[in-house]
Amino acid sequence: MLLGIAATMVYFVIRYNRKRCPEPTSQKDDNLWLELTWTIIPTIIVMAMFWFGWEGYLSLRRVPDNAMEVNCSARMWSWLFTYESGKTSDKLYVPVGRPVKVILTAKDVVHSFYVPAFRIKRDCVPGMETYAWFVAEEAGSYNIFCAEYCGVGHAAMITTVEAVPKEEFDVWVQHNTEVLVHPGKILFEKYLCTGCHVFDDQKRIGPSMKDIKDRQVVVVTDGQERTISSDRDYIIRSILNPNADIVKGFPPAMPAYEGGIPEEEMEQILDFLMNGNKEQPVLPGAQLLEKGGCSACHSTDGSRQIGPSLKGVFNRQVTVKKDGREVTITSDHAYLERAIRKPKAEIVAGFPPVMQIMGELSDAEIETIVEYLQTL
Amino acid sequence: MANATTHTPANRGFLEKSGRYGGIFSWIFSTDHKRIGLLYFWCIVAFFLIGSLLGALIRLELFAPGRTIMGAQTYNAAFTLHGVIMIFLFIIPSVPAAFGNMILPLQLGARDVSFPRLNLFSWWLYVIGAAMAVTALFTGGGPPDTGWTFYVPYSVGTTANVSLAAIAVFILGFSSILTGLNFITTIHRLRTKGLGWGRLPLFVWTLYATAWIQLLATPILGITVVLLFVERVLGTGLFDPSLGGDPIMFQHLFWIYSHPAVYIMVLPAMGVISEIIPVFARKPAFGYKAMVISSLAIAFAGSLVWAHHMYTSGMSDTAVMIFSLLTFLVAIPSAIKVFNWLATMYKGSILLDPPMLYALSFILLFSIGGLTGLVLGSAATDVSVHDTHFVVGHFHYTMFGGTGMAFFGAMHYWLPKIYGRMYNKKIATIAWVTIFVGINVVYMSMMVVGVQGMPRRYYDYLPEFTALNRVSTCGAWVLVTGLLMMFVNIFYGTFRGKSVGSNPWGGATLEWTVSSPPPPENFEEEPVVTHGPYDFKKAGVV
Numbered sequence: 001m002l003l004g005i006a007a008t009m010v011y012f013v014i015r016y017n018r019k020r021c022p023e024p025t026s027q028k029d030d031n032l033w034l035e036l037t038w039t040i041i042p043t044i045i046v047m048a049m050f051w052f053g054w055e056g057y058l059s060l061r062r063v064p065d066n067a068m069e070v071n072c073s074a075r076m077w078s079w080l081f082t083y084e085s086g087k088t089s090d091k092l093y094v095p096v097g098r099p100v101k102v103i104l105t106a107k108d109v110v111h112s113f114y115v116p117a118f119r120i121k122r123d124c125v126p127g128m129e130t131y132a133w134f135v136a137e138e139a140g141s142y143n144i145f146c147a148e149y150c151g152v153g154h155a156a157m158i159t160t161v162e163a164v165p166k167e168e169f170d171v172w173v174q175h176n177t178e179v180l181v182h183p184g185k186i187l188f189e190k191y192l193c194t195g196c197h198v199f200d201d202q203k204r205i206g207p208s209m210k211d212i213k214d215r216q217v218v219v220v221t222d223g224q225e226r227t228i229s230s231d232r233d234y235i236i237r238s239i240l241n242p243n244a245d246i247v248k249g250f251p252p253a254m255p256a257y258e259g260g261i262p263e264e265e266m267e268q269i270l271d272f273l274m275n276g277n278k279e280q281p282v283l284p285g286a287q288l289l290e291k292g293g294c295s296a297c298h299s300t301d302g303s304r305q306i307g308p309s310l311k312g313v314f315n316r317q318v319t320v321k322k323d324g325r326e327v328t329i330t331s332d333h334a335y336l337e338r339a340i341r342k343p344k345a346e347i348v349a350g351f352p353p354v355m356q357i358m359g360e361l362s363d364a365e366i367e368t369i370v371e372y373l374q375t376l
Numbered sequence: 377m378a379n380a381t382t383h384t385p386a387n388r389g390f391l392e393k394s395g396r397y398g399g400i401f402s403w404i405f406s407t408d409h410k411r412i413g414l415l416y417f418w419c420i421v422a423f424f425l426i427g428s429l430l431g432a433l434i435r436l437e438l439f440a441p442g443r444t445i446m447g448a449q450t451y452n453a454a455f456t457l458h459g460v461i462m463i464f465l466f467i468i469p470s471v472p473a474a475f476g477n478m479i480l481p482l483q484l485g486a487r488d489v490s491f492p493r494l495n496l497f498s499w500w501l502y503v504i505g506a507a508m509a510v511t512a513l514f515t516g517g518g519p520p521d522t523g524w525t526f527y528v529p530y531s532v533g534t535t536a537n538v539s540l541a542a543i544a545v546f547i548l549g550f551s552s553i554l555t556g557l558n559f560i561t562t563i564h565r566l567r568t569k570g571l572g573w574g575r576l577p578l579f580v581w582t583l584y585a586t587a588w589i590q591l592l593a594t595p596i597l598g599i600t601v602v603l604l605f606v607e608r609v610l611g612t613g614l615f616d617p618s619l620g621g622d623p624i625m626f627q628h629l630f631w632i633y634s635h636p637a638v639y640i641m642v643l644p645a646m647g648v649i650s651e652i653i654p655v656f657a658r659k660p661a662f663g664y665k666a667m668v669i670s671s672l673a674i675a676f677a678g679s680l681v682w683a684h685h686m687y688t689s690g691m692s693d694t695a696v697m698i699f700s701l702l703t704f705l706v707a708i709p710s711a712i713k714v715f716n717w718l719a720t721m722y723k724g725s726i727l728l729d730p731p732m733l734y735a736l737s738f739i740l741l742f743s744i745g746g747l748t749g750l751v752l753g754s755a756a757t758d759v760s761v762h763d764t765h766f767v768v769g770h771f772h773y774t775m776f777g778g779t780g781m782a783f784f785g786a787m788h789y790w791l792p793k794i795y796g797r798m799y800n801k802k803i804a805t806i807a808w809v810t811i812f813v814g815i816n817v818v819y820m821s822m823m824v825v826g827v828q829g830m831p832r833r834y835y836d837y838l839p840e841f842t843a844l845n846r847v848s849t850c851g852a853w854v855l856v857t858g859l860l861m862m863f864v865n866i867f868y869g870t871f872r873g874k875s876v877g878s879n880p881w882g883g884a885t886l887e888w889t890v891s892s893p894p895p896p897e898n899f900e901e902e903p904v905v906t907h908g909p910y911d912f913k914k915a916g917v918v
Binding site: 001002006012018021022026030034035039052053059060109110116117127147151354 | 448449452521522523525527528529530533534535617618622623624657658659660661662663664665666687688689690693696697700701704705707708711712714715716718719720721722723724725726727728736739740743744747750753754755756757758759760762763764828829831832833834835836837838910913
């Protein structure tokens, strides 16, 4: 269409240039049929475009019945996703292949949930619920942008959709921490090992896997007792052919997995058992920094973002603007609490007065955060 | 063409000092439509240069990810000002207030507009509104940072100086309403003998359609910004969900004006193109009636499509369907105009002088803007590209590639009439090429990066968007070079150029029958019109 217009124009300009045509060769100024043609044909074209656009739009609005629901709350300038299990995260974790319905709302101003990879966008409006849905067909990480201008941190309001295999997601969503699950752990559960082996000091049908690496164990081999170190070779042997060396005091009940576990998966399980089964508990204060949206503007590593860094924040000297005057104070326990409850009253010099009042945090939670800040 | 060979016009017409006042007061208290038109023109050009500077700074900031030349808050203020200045102080008054004032009474064979004092008052309102907008930068909590759209609740909560800016927009709105009222009355009452509705120049028709939108839609903008002001000062809660209000209502109110406003911006521009093309093709405008009807249809249907800015806002799906359908209907009259312009050129005798070059680039760039507009009008595709750089590219194609080009075209077409002097055509052509290339580089790369997913109003962006942003910024340098070249040439031509006769382009409308510059009272005696606006033979200018 555009090429046609451009080509016609260029052709006319050359063909009917004054050098070539010193006089106009026609003075005709209307032609009913021609005009009707170029009224009716575009009408048909645009009506067709409307229809296809509308059909496409409807498919964006009709959510499949089996969709998983995730609540999304947008605020300046971070995202909070809440899953059916009650778990929250600042990235959107979804299982591959399953439709996900994201129910959107906003805490403060209008934001917009935009995932270019899935061609979806929907505004997050305070006091209102909207939704969008998508299926991640392949595992991977996809950008989520805020597409409705929301102030100084707008361009930094970026997170991701993390599409992970279903098994991995199911484990993750039941988990309490933000740490993503070791793939070996998922395999460990997938092959039903957890039915007999646990990671605490309890005895189950099989021995505990706690501190399994290089542990001295007494095993029974062909009726003979001997003490060995449970190194890599022993663990592999125990999985593939468990009854060859049975740990003393346990029944030879474990099925042999020989040929049943691909080599790649075996490596992941080994890595999990030998190195990865120590979980880093996330401190409640750190979790609250995520939940409260603090980490969108405040770093904990000393880097300057929209707000001051929280590293070493306790008892440092800061210059703040208070009632239009600059005063230097010590950021003690009382100041930190004031800064959370009434952030705009005392603004650290050089930073914009944009922090929101944290109405969603309880008194106990604020206390937890302030205590946590003293450790940074 | 009596004075074509001399270096100064024989008389300075309305530019000669007259009336009670001397010096600057003979301008700012003048009720002569031509002087008021020039007052608007120079203010508008000044604001265009400021707005362009801000635009160039924004592009410079986006040259690389992260901080380049300014901080995030400064950047947000910069794009807000760029938008407010370009929309309210440049594009909306550009063609109608500047060239409408200068040319409309001349084309009608009238001595002035119907209400000359009201006309002067409109200009004063424009200046006061502009002064308040500038004051808002340096007072209160700092320059506004809401974007030109002032969306709530952000605009209610921000500590920046939004209240004063809102009042400034309110006052600017009144300037627009009064000008519209003046033009409607003038067109109805002051047509000279023989100038029936079927003989009106197409530029007059587009001004007529525009004036109705100005009169009917602008009050809604006034109400909206007043409500925003009241919300900020008194906390009425109309738009605050925690008090039972609705933020989406603000978006509706805002776009009920601001979408018709884009037709305020583009209709008179189409009128300029409809004047230029017949003159430089030496043929009557093809499909005069269709052109008139399509102007009125755009004005009418364009008032019913505002919510196509809101497909993703959370309004109902039924509303999305209705507004998408209406939006596609508006495309039809615009397409008819493009075809008619092309048909006017068919079998003509085309002279590629600067005004014609700007007119042709208008058709091309506006078509790109219009066709990408269809992508946005279609509900499914809009969901993907809404609020991305694709939208930024699209409306710069329609507004800058469209209205901007028409404004420059009108400058090159009518300023020789108003000042009686001609600019250097060769430099004007080189400047045109530079601007045309610049526009395409800047905004085409924006559209591509938008399709790739870069949202608009982003101070910072992900590394994968760097290359295209860099191309766009380089294009901005080309564009700025072209603009500077064009303005210097126009300024020099206006004050030092060779004098031209009354009709340098061979136009057949009434403004070309009086001397250049026109006399203060326009016509010695009331002219009688005996032929159509583009009947060059009967006008005796072939």
